[in-house]
Amino acid sequence: MADGDITALQILGDGAMLKHGYVAKSLGSDANYTATTSEYIYQIQKYTSSVSLTATRNIVLPLTAGALIFVWNATTGAQSLQFLGATGTGITVANAKGAWLFCDGTNWNRASADVTP
16 A cells, blocks of 8 residues: 555544445434434434424534544435534435535534535
């Protein structure tokens, strides 16, 4: 392996590891959701729902400085999802859209405009 080669894992701030890969999470209720470690470790995260959402729902993610993720709002009900930490501010992603987000350790921030995945 040469200097600069990308490995299967990306080192994040605070020493956490983020896998290059994909996870799909189906929200089972019309409520806010806190991502588990096994879901959060993937760089691409798709959120669907088995119920129709009636309002914007919060997806709570760990506040890991240096984290860079792509989130995809594929829920039913035409509602937005807001991605945020347990504290601080977050980013709202429209239904049927995705966006790159990064964490500065305090807030989740937008790294791209909403796009159609």
